[in-house]
Amino acid sequence: xxxxILLIFMIFAAIxxxxxxxxxxxxxxxxxxxxxxxxxxxxxxxxxxxxxxLVVEVLCLIILIRATINRDLPLVxxxxxxxxxxxxxxxxxxxxxxxxxxxKELPSFGQxxxxxxxxxxxxxxxKTGAVNIVTAVILDFRAYDTLGEATVLFTAVxxxxxxxxxxxxxxxxx
Amino acid sequence: xxxxxxCLVLFCIGLYGVLRKRNLxxxxxxxxxxxxxxxxxxxxxxxxxxxxxxxxxxxxxxxxMVDPLPQALVLTSIVIGLGITALVISIAIRIYEKYGTFDIxxxxxxxx
Amino acid sequence: xxxxxxxxxxxIVKTVTRLTVGLILLFGIYIILHGHLSxxxxxxxxxxVALSFVHLMLAFGKDVAVAKISRNLATNxxxxxxxxxxxxxxxxFLGGSFFLNILAKGKPFDLFSSGAIILSNISIGIxxxxxxxxxxxxxxxxxxxxxx
Numbered sequence: 001x002x003x004x005i006l007l008i009f010m011i012f013a014a015i016x017x018x019x020x021x022x023x024x025x026x027x028x029x030x031x032x033x034x035x036x037x038x039x040x041x042x043x044x045x046x047x048x049x050x051x052x053x054l055v056v057e058v059l060c061l062i063i064l065i066r067a068t069i070n071r072d073l074p075l076v077x078x079x080x081x082x083x084x085x086x087x088x089x090x091x092x093x094x095x096x097x098x099x100x101x102x103x104k105e106l107p108s109f110g111q112x113x114x115x116x117x118x119x120x121x122x123x124x125x126x127k128t129g130a131v132n133i134v135t136a137v138i139l140d141f142r143a144y145d146t147l148g149e150a151t152v153l154f155t156a157v158x159x160x161x162x163x164x165x166x167x168x169x170x171x172x173x174x
Numbered sequence: 175x176x177x178x179x180x181c182l183v184l185f186c187i188g189l190y191g192v193l194r195k196r197n198l199x200x201x202x203x204x205x206x207x208x209x210x211x212x213x214x215x216x217x218x219x220x221x222x223x224x225x226x227x228x229x230x231x232x233x234x235x236x237x238x239m240v241d242p243l244p245q246a247l248v249l250t251s252i253v254i255g256l257g258i259t260a261l262v263i264s265i266a267i268r269i270y271e272k273y274g275t276f277d278i279x280x281x282x283x284x285x286x
Numbered sequence: 287x288x289x290x291x292x293x294x295x296x297x298i299v300k301t302v303t304r305l306t307v308g309l310i311l312l313f314g315i316y317i318i319l320h321g322h323l324s325x326x327x328x329x330x331x332x333x334x335v336a337l338s339f340v341h342l343m344l345a346f347g348k349d350v351a352v353a354k355i356s357r358n359l360a361t362n363x364x365x366x367x368x369x370x371x372x373x374x375x376x377x378x379f380l381g382g383s384f385f386l387n388i389l390a391k392g393k394p395f396d397l398f399s400s401g402a403i404i405l406s407n408i409s410i411g412i413x414x415x416x417x418x419x420x421x422x423x424x425x426x427x428x429x430x431x432x433x434x
Contacts, residue, residue, distance in 0.1 A: 030207070
């Protein structure tokens with residue numbers, strides 16, 4: 001029941017974030033969505049994810065506020081209002097149709113399949129020595145994923161350094 | 175099942191923000207909401223009724239644990255999401271410097 | 287430089303920051319080292335370490351934080367973290383395959399148990415923390431140069 005309340009709160013906060021006129025208030029509404037997600041992870045028995053989501057949300061909010069604090073939002077005159085709305089609604093309808101097809105095949109809430117995980121849960125602590133099974137999965141059984149994730153983060157940092165570099169020397173010499 | 179549907183509604187709100195809004199920051203926010211809903215959906219799939227967190231305790235044997243595999247996948251996905259958000263925000267800042275606006279319909283001309 | 291009233295925020299923020307920033311850094315290191323025993327791990331701990339430096343930068347201004355970790359040191363440390371993680375992965379070849387945990391497992395519930403997992407956690411923590419700090423530093427430096 002508390003999950004339903006949290007999800008409805010998240011939906012309202014997301015609507016506020018999308019529809020707010022002021023950029024700063026919409027950023028703060030996104031923060032509300034993120035912290036509610038952190039609480040939902042805690043209820044779903046995922047404390048690792050709750051800690052990570054909390055700190056990541058704080059850093060994400062700092063970066064977003066830093067980016068939008070001094071930049072005003074000019075009043076946008078909406079052109080081609082009907083065409084945009086109709087195409088968006090068509091996209092959402094297509095998405096909902098395929099997700100409805102997929103939802104029938106999913107296991108119902110609260111009874112996961114747990115086919116692969118049985119082995120991890122049974123042998124996790126004895127094989128790897130780690131008590132926390134999530135850490136055992138991401139750093140021992142499925143460490144390739146973590147290597148790929150590290151590569152993605154490294155690429156993102158390199159990209160940000162390249163995009164935000166200072167202007168080159170050529171201009172100064174002229 | 176109703177939780178899955180609420181999760182889909184959250185996804186649709188993010189999709190609406192990405193497709194309909196014309197402000198770059200609003201589009202980035204929509205991407206963030208889509209990412210949140212997907213993370214939540216993965217974790218919802220792994221939940222087990224009356225389950226415990228997947229951490230062994232010192233003096234007792236825990237039989238009923240939730241599924242740790244979606245949690246491990248989502249843990250990497252959250253950090254990747256932060257990297258993506260930072261990268262897109264930095265590109266948006268550069269665009270604002272060059273064109274003086276976040277409106278995507280005004281960014282048409284190629285300038286220097 | 288720390289007590290310069292022109293840079294950074296007010297005196298109250300500076301005093302509270304001086305008291306708390308060390309604790310935040312220590313908590314991040316604790317989360318990284320205990321990743322295999324309790325919730326947390328390299329990702330969360332790394333972000334907390336980055337947040338402690340961001341806290342310092344927001345309270346005292348850019349120069350104090352850069353004096354602790356310069357931009358070159360940050361990028362070098364990030365590369366070192368990535369290389370350490372790859373080294374841990376390649377170390378598995380000594381036992382036969384990639385990412386094989388060949389170190390001694392130790393007793394469960396000890397701090398120095400679980401072999402290579404603690405090394406991976408430390409390298410990921412360094413990488414994530416310093417990388418995110420470098421991102422924020424790049425954003426702040428951009429704002430400063432634009433104002434001048």
